[in-house]
Each structure stands twice: as C-alpha cells, then as structure tokens.
Amino acid sequence: MAETPTRSAARSAGEAAPARARRSRGPRTPRPGPGLPQPPDTAGAEAPDTAVPAAPDTAGTLVGFYRQMLLVRRFEERAARAYTEAKIGGYCHLNLGEEATVVGLMAALRPTDYLFTNYREHGYALAKGIGADRVMAELYGRSTGVSKGWGGSMHLFDAEARLLGGYGIVGGQVPLAAGAALAVSYKGGDDVVMCQMGDGTTAIGGFHEALNIAALWDLPAVFVVVNNGLGMGTAVERSAAEPELWKRGAAYRMASARVDGTDVVAVRDAARLAVERARSESRPYLLEAVSPRLKGHSVVDPARYRSKEEKDALKDADPVARTARRLADAGILSPEDRDRIDAEVTAEVEAAAAFADASPQPDVSTLFDYTYATPVAGEQRRLPADPVFRS
Amino acid sequence: MTTLTLGKALNEGLRKAMDDDPKVLIMGEDVGKLGGVFRITDGLQKDFGEERVIDTPLAESGIVGTAIGLALRGYRPVVEIQFDGFVFPAVDQIITQLAKMRMRSLGKVELPVVVRIPCGGGIGAVEHHSESPEVYFTHTAGLRVVACSNPADAYSMIQQSIASPDPVVFFEPKRRYWDKADVDTETADWTPLHAARVVRPGDDVTVLSYGPAVKTCLEAAVAAGEEGRSVEVIDLRSLNPLDIETVTASVHRTGRCVVVHEAAVFSGYGAELAARITERCFYRLEAPVLRVGGFSTPYPPSRIEDHYLPDLDRILDAVDRTFGW
Numbered sequence: 001m002a003e004t005p006t007r008s009a010a011r012s013a014g015e016a017a018p019a020r021a022r023r024s025r026g027p028r029t030p031r032p033g034p035g036l037p038q039p040p041d042t043a044g045a046e047a048p049d050t051a052v053p054a055a056p057d058t059a060g061t062l063v064g065f066y067r068q069m070l071l072v073r074r075f076e077e078r079a080a081r082a083y084t085e086a087k088i089g090g091y092c093h094l095n096l097g098e099e100a101t102v103v104g105l106m107a108a109l110r111p112t113d114y115l116f117t118n119y120r121e122h123g124y125a126l127a128k129g130i131g132a133d134r135v136m137a138e139l140y141g142r143s144t145g146v147s148k149g150w151g152g153s154m155h156l157f158d159a160e161a162r163l164l165g166g167y168g169i170v171g172g173q174v175p176l177a178a179g180a181a182l183a184v185s186y187k188g189g190d191d192v193v194m195c196q197m198g199d200g201t202t203a204i205g206g207f208h209e210a211l212n213i214a215a216l217w218d219l220p221a222v223f224v225v226v227n228n229g230l231g232m233g234t235a236v237e238r239s240a241a242e243p244e245l246w247k248r249g250a251a252y253r254m255a256s257a258r259v260d261g262t263d264v265v266a267v268r269d270a271a272r273l274a275v276e277r278a279r280s281e282s283r284p285y286l287l288e289a290v291s292p293r294l295k296g297h298s299v300v301d302p303a304r305y306r307s308k309e310e311k312d313a314l315k316d317a318d319p320v321a322r323t324a325r326r327l328a329d330a331g332i333l334s335p336e337d338r339d340r341i342d343a344e345v346t347a348e349v350e351a352a353a354a355f356a357d358a359s360p361q362p363d364v365s366t367l368f369d370y371t372y373a374t375p376v377a378g379e380q381r382r383l384p385a386d387p388v389f390r391s
Numbered sequence: 392m393t394t395l396t397l398g399k400a401l402n403e404g405l406r407k408a409m410d411d412d413p414k415v416l417i418m419g420e421d422v423g424k425l426g427g428v429f430r431i432t433d434g435l436q437k438d439f440g441e442e443r444v445i446d447t448p449l450a451e452s453g454i455v456g457t458a459i460g461l462a463l464r465g466y467r468p469v470v471e472i473q474f475d476g477f478v479f480p481a482v483d484q485i486i487t488q489l490a491k492m493r494m495r496s497l498g499k500v501e502l503p504v505v506v507r508i509p510c511g512g513g514i515g516a517v518e519h520h521s522e523s524p525e526v527y528f529t530h531t532a533g534l535r536v537v538a539c540s541n542p543a544d545a546y547s548m549i550q551q552s553i554a555s556p557d558p559v560v561f562f563e564p565k566r567r568y569w570d571k572a573d574v575d576t577e578t579a580d581w582t583p584l585h586a587a588r589v590v591r592p593g594d595d596v597t598v599l600s601y602g603p604a605v606k607t608c609l610e611a612a613v614a615a616g617e618e619g620r621s622v623e624v625i626d627l628r629s630l631n632p633l634d635i636e637t638v639t640a641s642v643h644r645t646g647r648c649v650v651v652h653e654a655a656v657f658s659g660y661g662a663e664l665a666a667r668i669t670e671r672c673f674y675r676l677e678a679p680v681l682r683v684g685g686f687s688t689p690y691p692p693s694r695i696e697d698h699y700l701p702d703l704d705r706i707l708d709a710v711d712r713t714f715g716w
Contacts, residue, residue, distance in 0.1 A: 088515075089514075089515020089516065089517075089693030089694070090514060090515040090516030090517055090520060090521075090693055091516055091520065141515075141692050141693045141694040142694070149692045149694055150517075150691070150692045151517070151692075152515075152516075152517045152692060152693055154517070154519075155517065155518070168476070168517070168518065168519040168520065169476055169477060169479075169480075169519045170449050170477075171449070171480075200420075200448070200449040201449065203448030203449045203450045203453075204448075204449050204450050204451075204480065205450065205452055205453070205480070206480075231420070231421075231448070231449055232420065232421045232425065232428075233421045233424055233425035234420070234421055234423075234424065234425070234446045234448075238446060239446070239447070239448040239449065240448065304425070305424045305425055361694040361695070362692055362694055362695055363695075364695045364698045366695075367686060367688055367691055367695060367698065367699070368686070368688055370688070370689070371687065371688045371689065
C-alpha cells in the first residue's frame with residue numbers, strides 16, 4: 001500500500017526545467033497528435049520536474065503539521081460521537097486515516113489557492129484555515145456553520161477561504177475545478193485550483209472529461225486522487241481496470257505521480273511540486289495519495305467487507321501515530337509535548353462541539369432565501385396550501 | 392404471512408425474481424459484497440454469485456448503459472442507483488437510450504431494465520440524498536414509473552417490474568425501509584403493477600399520494616376521522632401509466648381532492664393529476680384540486696426539512712380548505 005513516491009524532491013530539484021511563461025488567455029496551441037513526436041515533458045510520471053527547491057523543514061513546521069493532523073483526528077472522532085448522539089443529520093464521512101494527506105496537501109497551497117473536495121472534507125476545511133467551531137456547527141446543521149447549516153457534513157462551502165465546496169455526489173466537483181482553473185487562466189493570476197477526490201471518482205465520466213479539458217487547455221489545476229483502496233466497500237482493483245490510478249494521467253499526457261499519503265512531508269513535497277508547476281507553467285497535474293481509511297465509508301458503515309487481518313493492518317498504517325513516532329525519534333516531539341498538543345486540540349474540538357450545540361438552528365423563514373437571486377413572485381414561493389408560510 | 396421490513400421485502404422480492412429467472416441480474420455500486428447502502432441486496436451476491444450480482448465502478452451512466460446492452464441481448468438487469476440524486480448522471484442514458492430503444496427498433500427489442508431508486512427525504516441528508524426526481528421520468532415516454540409505499544407492495548411490485556417487458560423506474564421510499572408489515576410471500580395473486588389502490592376508504596375527500604407520503608396521508612386521515620371527516624386515501628403506486636379510473640371513481644364520489652407528494656409542487660406530479668381530475672370530474676368538484684408538497688427550493692438543510700416535507704398539519708389544512716371553498 002505504501003509505495004514510495006515516484007519522484008523524490010532531490011531528483012526533481014536536479015532536473016528543474018525552465019518555467020514557461022504563463023498564458024493568461026487566448027487560443028491554446030493544439031498538442032501534437034499521435035502521428036507527431038511527443039514532447040518529452042508530457043509523458044506522465046517520467047516527466048522532468050520543475051520543483052521548487054525546498055528548505056529543510058524546521059521542527060516548528062513539523063510539529064505544526066502534527067498538531068494539524070491531530071486536530072483533524074480529534075475533530076473527526078468528536079464528529080463520530082456527535083453523529084451517534086444524533087446531533088448530526090444525514091451522513092458523515094470522516095478523514096480518519098487521511099490526516100497526513102489532508103495536512104500535506106493544504107500545506108502546499110497558498111491561502112489564495114482554490115480547493116474543491118468531495119464529501120469527505122471536514123479535515124480539508126480545517127486545514128484550509130476555517131475554524132473548528134464553524135465546521136462543527138455546519139455538521140450540526142446550525143446557522144453559525146460555514147454554510148449556515150444549509151450544507152451539512154458533505155457540502156461545506158466558504159468562498160472567503162476559497163473552499164469552493166465539498167460535493168456530495170461522486171465526481172461532481174471535477175469538471176467544476178477545471179472551470180475554475182480556466183477562469184484563473186483567463187484572469188491571468190497565478191492562483192492554482194486543487195481538486196480532491198476519492199479513488200472511486202476515477203471511474204466516473206466527469207473525471208475523464210475534466211482531465212481531458214484541463215490538459216487540452218493547459219489549466220492550472222492539480223487533481224488529487226486520495227486512494228484509500230475502497231470505493232465505499234468495493235476494492236479499487238475491482239472497480240478500476242488500471243488500479244494504479246496516477247497512470248490515468250498518461251491518457252491526457254498529464255504529469256502524474258503517486259505518493260505515500262501517510263507521510264505528511266512526502267505529500268506536501270509531492271503536492272508542492274504539482275502546485276508550483278501548475279502555478280508557474282499553467283499545466284495540470286494528477287497526484288495520487290495512497291492513504292488508508294481507518295473506519296467505514298461513513299460513520300454508519302460497519303465495514304463488514306473488511307477482514308480482521310485488513311482491519312489489524314490498518315493500525316500500522318495510522319498516519320497520526322506514525323508521525324508522532326517519527327517526530328519523537330527525531331527528538332523534536334517529547335511525550336509531554338505530545339500530551340500538551342493533544343490536550344489543546346481536544347479542548348479546541350470540545351469547544352467547537354459546545355459552540356455547535358449552543359448555536360441556533362436555521363430559521364424556517366430562510367427556506368426561500370437562497371434559491372433565486374431576486375424574489376420570484378407567485379406560487380412557487382408561497383403556496384396557499386402551506387399554512388407555515390402564510391403571512 | 393411473514394412480517395418483513397420494506398427493505399427486506401424488496402430483498403426477498405429480488406431473491407424470488409432471481410430464483411425464478413436466471414436472466415435476472417443485479418448491478419450497482421456496492422450491491423454485492425456490501426449488500427447496498429440500505430442492504431436491499433444483502434446476501435444476494437453470496438447466494439447467486441458475482442456474475443449475477445455485480446459490483447460496478449462508480450459510473451451511473453455507464454451502469455445504466457451497460458444494463459441496456461445486457462437487456463438488448465436478453466437479460467433482465469436490475470440497476471440500483473444508490474441515492475435519488477445519483478441518478479442524474481444516468482439521466483442521459485435513461486432518457487436518450489432506455490426510453491427510446493423500443494421505438495428505435497420498431498418494437499423488435501424489449502428493454503426489461505429496472506432502475507431502482509431510493510427516494511425522498513426525512514433522513515436529514517440534504518441534497519443528492521433526499522430528492523424526489525419522479526417527474527423527470529414520468530415526463531419521458533417509454534418509461535414506466537412506479538413507487539411502492541409498504542412492504543407487501545415492495546415485495547410484489549419489484550417482481551412485477553422485473554417481469555415487465557418495458558423499462559421501469561422503481562422508486563423506493565427510503566425513510567420507510569424500516570417499516571414492518573405482513574407480507575404474503577406464498578401467493579403471486581397481486582394487484583396489477585399499474586393499478587392504484589384505495590388504502591383507506593372514505594366519503595368526504597380523496598387524498599392521492601404515492602411512495603413515502605402515503606403513510607403520512609394515512610395518519611392525516613386518522614386525525615381527520617377524529618374530527619369527523621371521512622378521508623379516502625389512494626396510493627397511486629404507478630405514476631406512468633396512471634390508473635385514472637380508480638382516481639376519478641373516488642373523486643366523483645367525494646367531490647374533493649388533495650394531492651400529496653414530497654417533490655416540489657410547482658410542475659410536480661400533482662399538476663398532472665389536478666388537470667386530469669378537473670377534465671374528468673369538473674361538474675362533481677366542490678373545490679379545486681389542492682396540492683401539498685415540497686417547495687421550489689433546493690432540498691433544505693436537515694434541521695428544517697420537516698417544514699419542507701408534507702406533514703399532518705399541511706395535509707389537514709388542505710383538506711379543510713376543500714370544505715371552505
């Protein structure tokens with residue numbers, strides 16, 4: 001499961017290619033067709049990298065990563081509890097096991113970069129800088145939530161944080177991300193659009209359509225497939241004819257790579273490479289992060305399709321424990337530090353839950369507030385049969 | 392008689408259909424090993440094998456398209472769409488291919504495909520997971536559209552749908568999956584698939600509904616009864632074709648009609664019913680046909696969905712208003 005990344009920072013630093021001038025708008029030059037020689041830099045994972053040489057991480061940075069990962073862990077555990085207490089409606093998909101991927105990916109983005117995610121997105125919202133209280137309140141469906149209670153667990157949306165949505169339908173976000181990247185391209189800025197999705201998404205048509213467009217039009221988009229090995233309960237090998245999902249990039253001559261998603265630094269490095277390439281060259285990238293899902297697909301899924309052996313193996317793959325061990329071995333995270341950080345993030349999460357619990361529910365009078373930009377006259381809005389709205 | 396939940400009744404119905412006809416296949420996301428999100432296909436892959444209960448990739452359009460191909464070669468695929476909102480990626484195949492193949496082949500091919508869709512709200516799950524998309528399909532000629540509301544109908548209607556030579560879009564009321572009732576699994580003497588049923592006789596007003604809202608209507612009828620009003624509740628069961636005779640017979644008698652569904656009222660199925668009843672019962676009507684349903688908004692947040700879904704108060708209010716016209 002934990003394959004080594006296909007490229008290392010050292011190798012990519014040594015082979016840095018000159019950055020192309022970024023296009024701002026205008027017609028795209030067609031790529032050479034199959035009958036023409038292929039440019040050497042469009043051959044998938046073998047493409048030379050244009051990495052930004054990274055300074056070594058300070059202890060503060062690494063401990064900061066750990067802290068964020070633990071925040072996601074404790075947040076998700078608290079969310080699971082709240083769900084079983086019926087505080088959270090509908091469905092609730094957790095980032096448990098995905099913490100290193102979440103934090104590593106977000107560390108590669110600037111605050112001004114855009115993010116699209118799927119329905120497993122609480123951690124991404126936290127790592128994108130949205131307060132735990134507003135995220136938890138959204139899960140609780142309260143009006144103080146990121147989306148005022150309208151989105152719930154699966155549809156967090158915060159334009160200010162440039163989180164352009166969690167998406168509750170598989171693959172729904174992928175073409176949208178291509179469109180947002182096209183807008184960036186037209187407007188001429190150097191923002192990057194990152195689009196996170198699960199392994200199952202690679203089977204849906206929108207994935208193909210969006211990646212084709214992104215590559216064809218040189219869009220500054222980084223598509224990240226978080227491969228946790230299971231599309232709900234179906235193994236990747238049983239749903240993907242090419243289970244090495246990063247290789248799909250070759251179909252679009254899109255640079256692509258696979259990274260160990262339990263290694264926060266490796267994820268950050270791989271994502272930074274992809275993001276900076278998109279930023280400087282306006283070229284899309286497909287990154288696959290192999291990262292376990294410690295629990296079921298959602299809180300209500302007992303994961304009966306997993307054997308005991310598989311469940312036991314997950315414990316070894318736990319990225320939070322792994323990161324703690326590594327930092328301890330490196331002498332930059334003492335047991336006291338670990339306990340202190342744990343107490344701090346736990347308190348933050350508890351405070352978030354208390355805030356959510358104390359927050360008001362959306363008022364029913366807001367039911368029509370977000371359907372149309374301007375009031376729509378007539379029966380669509382207030383029906384004579386509906387006394388609740390007769391006023 | 393066996394007591395079954397609605398979900399288990401579907402499971403038993405599917406099992407019976409697979410036992411009866413080796414051409415019946417089940418396809419969908421996580422229908423096999425997992426048994427489906429709602430466990431409707433639980434245990435079927437274990438008993439019928441992976442070739443008949445097929446775990447597919449996440450690709451609704453591809454799943455329905457593949458099912459069409461299978462049907463063209465004589466199979467009877469039953470496709471599970473995991474949630475109502477997930478059918479939209481498959482709408483292209485359903486409308487442009489599934490509904491049209493019989494016409495296209497001038498009747499030479501049959502498309503015995505069943506598309507099962509858990510529908511409706513009431514589970515706190517906002518958009519994609521709480522929708523009532525039935526009219527997109529009732530509007531499309533070439534499709535049969537049915538909606539079960541109780542375990543006994545679930546058991547029989549799924550088997551009748553699988554036996555149908557035409558494609559059937561089969562709506563399942565997801566918040567009623569856990570409702571229990573007696574089901575006679577020994578008989579096949581069922582109400583015809585496309586016949587409506589009077590589920591509670593009454594004299595003063597006819598309430599028409601289908602799917603998850605039928606139970607709410609029955610509760611409303613009980614409440615109205617306590618207030619001295621006799622409400623007849625009809626479970627339409629089939630939306631296309633529509634059993635208009637049962638409907639008009641009732642409205643001719645009562646002179647009043649209220650339609651109840653979860654989907655938005657505007658351009659909803661109730662509009663079709665109101666028009667047809669007006670055409671057929673014009674001189675018998677004491678009041679216009681009233682409609683109770685969802686509002687023209689995206690499916691609302693979990694904390695206020697109870698205001699969106701038709702409830703007793705809104706149904707009884709409409710019933711009252713048919714008397715005040």
